Amino acid sequence: MSDVPKQRETGQEFDLEGFLPYLLNQAAEATSRSFQASYKAEYGMTRTQWRVLANLGKFGAMTARDICRISHIEKTKVSRAVAALEAEGLLQRATSPEDRRAEILSLTDGGRRVFRDLGQRALAYDAELRKRLGDGVATQIDAVLRSIAAQGDPDVTPGDD
Amino acid sequence: MSDVPKQRETGQEFDLEGFLPYLLNQAAEATSRSFQASYKAEYGMTRTQWRVLANLGKFGAMTARDICRISHIEKTKVSRAVAALEAEGLLQRATSPEDRRAEILSLTDGGRRVFRDLGQRALAYDAELRKRLGDGVATQIDAVLRSIAAQGDPDVTPGDD
DNA sequence: TTGACTTGGTTGCAGATGCAACTAATACTG
DNA sequence: CAGTATTAGTTGCATCTGCAACCAAGTCAA
Numbered sequence: 395m396s397d398v399p400k401q402r403e404t405g406q407e408f409d410l411e412g413f414l415p416y417l418l419n420q421a422a423e424a425t426s427r428s429f430q431a432s433y434k435a436e437y438g439m440t441r442t443q444w445r446v447l448a449n450l451g452k453f454g455a456m457t458a459r460d461i462c463r464i465s466h467i468e469k470t471k472v473s474r475a476v477a478a479l480e481a482e483g484l485l486q487r488a489t490s491p492e493d494r495r496a497e498i499l500s501l502t503d504g505g506r507r508v509f510r511d512l513g514q515r516a517l518a519y520d521a522e523l524r525k526r527l528g529d530g531v532a533t534q535i536d537a538v539l540r541s542i543a544a545q546g547d548p549d550v551t552p553g554d555d
Numbered sequence: 556m557s558d559v560p561k562q563r564e565t566g567q568e569f570d571l572e573g574f575l576p577y578l579l580n581q582a583a584e585a586t587s588r589s590f591q592a593s594y595k596a597e598y599g600m601t602r603t604q605w606r607v608l609a610n611l612g613k614f615g616a617m618t619a620r621d622i623c624r625i626s627h628i629e630k631t632k633v634s635r636a637v638a639a640l641e642a643e644g645l646l647q648r649a650t651s652p653e654d655r656r657a658e659i660l661s662l663t664d665g666g667r668r669v670f671r672d673l674g675q676r677a678l679a680y681d682a683e684l685r686k687r688l689g690d691g692v693a694t695q696i697d698a699v700l701r702s703i704a705a706q707g708d709p710d711v712t713p714g715d716d
Numbered sequence: 717t718t719g720a721c722t723t724g725g726t727t728g729c730a731g732a733t734g735c736a737a738c739t740a741a742t743a744c745t746g
Numbered sequence: 747c748a749g750t751a752t753t754a755g756t757t758g759c760a761t762c763t764g765c766a767a768c769c770a771a772g773t774c775a776a
Contacts, residue, residue: 408670408674409613410606410609410613411613412697413609413677413681414684415583415586415587415681416606417696417697418583418586419583420627420701421579421583421701422580422584423583423627424703424704425575425579426576426579429576440732442732442733445577448574452569452572457754458755466584468734468735469754469755470735470755471732471733471734473754473755473756474733474756474757493741493753493754494742495753495755496741496753497754509569512569513568516569516574517567520573520574523575523703523706524575526706527699527702527703534695535699536578538688538692538696539581539582540581540582542582542684543585544585545684601762602762603763618725620723620725629763630724630726631725631726631727631763631764634724634726634727635762637725638726651724654724655771656723656724656725656771656772657724657725658725
């Protein structure tokens, strides 16, 4: 950690604008932010809430823990998002019969309705974005991003979303 | 805003895992987080602080406003990061002679030292990541991400980092 | 010069987050 | 079955962030 293998200062200089974490963040923020308007303005939802809802909408009922695993969102965040969504009547909890610690989460009818609405918007937004990027890129980008997300750093704790 | 053009529910279903904002966030968080250890553990710096420092290190003295323009980080965030970095003795301010509202920011020797150190680590981290991605991808990804960051959404406010 | 408007930066405040500590239910192990 | 270690979720607390309101210096125009 502290034994940087004697890099000559004259080696190469750091270029912020070519630094992947930086570029990824810029791109991620730009897109998330612009789509954010959809769930924030109309439903007063948080990014995390939208994601939790999206996961439940997409994969069906499951526990908070499953959501953490699938989405890599930290459990605290999920916990609070679930509480908020429940308060809004968008999702329900049911103690798992097999493990009374776990709660099976599922969307209510209202939740599903919101999911359908936002899902359609997301689809439209995504399509538009990909169209601008061009087919060639659009088809490759997913795999690349998934790969980066997975590798990020091999030897580091799970982290969150 | 509320006139979703009659999308048949039966059209196509929303696939969270193919949603660019989602994928980008996963990738961005994964990389940023893992690199975060470098500046957080050793220098107790924040992501924003690291970015401000990186910008100053890379582009030299400039005003907070310039940093906002270049990095798209929101001005409040920059303001606080600058205050923190100054408190740590990593940067200095000097009232601009031409415009006394503006402050020319520049790294101190200590700041430059930290920049060199973190810059080298960033370089190493980035190189490793790109190596794993493979040359083909690595050379294209930058342009794509920049394009996404720029387009994100054409008609939306500047936003932040 | 005066008064209205813009611009560089800071601050107040209400959220949103991360991390560690904590509760409750389970799973092991002898 | 007791006793300890795990695991699902929640909560306290100390930041970090976003947005709007707010100064102070500048600009512009009458």
